[in-house]
Amino acid sequence: MNRYPLWKNLLVLIAVVGGGLVALPNIYGDDPAVLISREDQGAISEMEADSARRALAVSGFEILGARTRGNSLLIRFDSVEAQLSARDLLVEQLGPGYILALDLVPRTPDWIAALGLRPMSLGLDLQGGVHFLFEVDTDSVVTKRVEGYADDFSRRLREDGIRRTVQPQDGAVRVELRRREDLERSEDLLTEIEPDLEYDSGFDGEAAWITATLGEARLRELRDNAVSKNITILRNRVNELGVAEPLVQRQGQGRIVVQLPGVQDPAQASRILGSTATVEFRITCYEENALEADRLGRAPLGCELQYHTDGRPILLRRAVIADGGQLVDARQGFDENGQPAVHVNLAARGADAMLEATQENLNRPMGVLFIETKREWDDRGEPVTREEKTVISDAIIRGVFSSRFQITGLNVVEARDLALLLRAGALEAPIFKVEERTVGPSLGQDNINQGMRAILVGLMLVVLFISVYYRVFGMIATMALAANMVLIVALLSLLQASLTLPGIAGIVLTVGMAVDANVLIFERIREELRNGNSPQASIRAGYEKALVTIADANITTLIAAIVLFTFGTGPIKGFAITLSLGILMSMFTAIVGTRAVVNLVYGRRRLRRLAV
């Protein structure tokens, strides 16, 4: 007789029922929604929520529901068209100070949501959106740091009257001393101010040299730091852009992945995210002749030749009063003449310097230098970075100010972008886009529909075939296949791994391969029957003998899937995940699951023949 112990039957039951429950949220679908947040991250008040609702009601929008999520307000609509036009309306009605994001909200009933169950998330290729891969130029951080050391060294040695030349090199500083007797003293001075560097020195005739090198560990720390700071800044920028469920993640040594689902305007996202723009405030060299300097192509001592956006040459002092890093807040607005402006708020250190500078330079022009880092390719195809600097304003200082003032000389879009960038913070190191994938929302929907149809048709063909071929056992295998699907969806929902188009392909392939375990078992049962064994003994032998084969075969496929997961990126990973989950689940449903049902159907009676 073939009977399962109670616990095994219970296990199957619990797995199927539990899996069904976890997979349940996926059948309800999503509502398009608009997410309203305050730019200052404060909570949306009852009054603000009311006015938003009223504005929508007046324009005839049908609101499916509105509720708060964290500090934000979430309003659901019945169609994507309504969602888009409602957003445009709210942007107008609410005015500046708010961030409006598009989102998809699951229609899950409250009792399921209360259990903490969520539907699986959809990948960008199914939902539409943008995927960026940025590379962080960590070399520039090292170069900057080395230059900083070189400046410090030079200053310290000069104070002691030591004659030297200091040169920043690749990851090191080289100091050349005119007199060999200065060496010992110099080395002491340098190790005193920077004890963490690795020093080396020697004599060269009458002269001497010292090199200070950044160690391997120090270099790694610098680079790591730059990448993680950039990730923070990119997160800030993404939040400012108003994207509902963004992903900002490190990939490998120096790369950052940014995924923005549902973003309609990839060009703006790309411009903002990748921007290295920052500003510097400097007093102009008003006493010098800028046109003369432009003609000679050479700036006087202590000055720097730059050009205004309108083409005028302007001489700026080398000393920087304050830069973008010292801002605590920046908002787009208008100046007293109605021109677009960025209102900024300086931190204490910058404010002190600004107060001093404005006191000293009243009625003289102050320049605002806009700096952007771009990547270009040289003749050998190697990437080189170049800073692009323009003076956006050289207004006369009319009064003494410190922390609060405004930047003018921009159009509305430029002012909005600059305010956003200054608020989110400047990147620690420049980043460059090395990959971009944009999927329009219509293609996403097509992909879902086609993928689902492929799964359904494939499933039906297989079910039809095995039901005819293996009769009762085939139908039992069909149940196992259905349970397998439910468990894959349940696991994807639990793991919150996103489903992609290759992921769907993995599920389809699993349907084909999951049957294999049952085919092996059923063929073995037939074989045992042919050898003249009784039906009950054949069932037992069939399952037992096929087990080793199934395990061997599935483990090798699993190895391939794991290798795919380890080496693959985005889309390949999605395929590997569903394939491995499918294989694992099929081992359970096809072996334990079908056996439980077979035992229930056939286990308790004496059989003359089997429908296999």
Next chain:
Amino acid sequence: MELLRLRREIDFFGQRRIATILSVILVLVSLGSLATRQLNLGIDFTGGVLLEAGYQADADLGAIRSDLEAAGYADAQVQNFGAARDVLIRIPPREDIDAEGVGEELLGVLRASGQQVDLRRVEFVGPQVGQELTERGGLAVLFALLMILLYVMFRFQWKFAVGSVAALAHDVIIILGIFSVFQLPFDLTILAAALAVIGYSLNDTIVVFDRIRENFRRIRTSDAQAVMNTSVNQMLGRTVITSLTTLLVLIALFLFGGEALKGFSSALIIGVVVGTYSSIYVAGNTALALNVSTVDLLPPKKETANDGAVT
């Protein structure tokens, strides 16, 4: 119902000469094509820009080409993608390409002709990323083969491991060969398909090996070829049925999965057919050529008594 009720065993290994010649020819043609024509690599590997756009009416490819040429994209490849209204534009990597705005710019060129164009997808891949991906992809295939070799060695015996890896290499080379001979576009999903075929074909091979091992232990004959032939015949029903069900879903995927999965499903269809063939002929023949015998598969002495009792 039974599809294959055979009166007599098919003498698979009697035909091994023909099978060997066929496999060698296929592999040589594939390698030759890979060496001379290479693969038609997609932008995932080469880098570059790809744009898919949907038109309201059938798109005029000639006009699009000349518009793009006028805009400075003379090297753009323009083709239909799935439907006559859908257009796929590929631009090979160039040093001067502006990563920030190229998608917008291309769309602008398409829209300049006054037609309504729906942007469906833009992909930009830097040349460096593509190169890394190619290296990683190749490494992934090699690594998967190595891991599988080790597993089969551990579970069976080295002669079988060599046999199964020979079968896998055979399958991968022929799939790549077919993509090269017909210059079908080879992108990231095709690489995934090739790796899935490794898993699938191995599945088949292992199932046959498993039976060979069982029979070697039971029959105790010196005629290895006869044992292997019996084993392949015993598993033939399963091999055919599984391949059939897998092919059924792959055909559904090919017909209904949309243009994006066409290449993927066709690579897998080729792979399943070739993989089924190779698990019967290539894997077994390689093991036979290495003089596999009963001794190779006898369980360690201690277990012999138990083994006899069970079977």
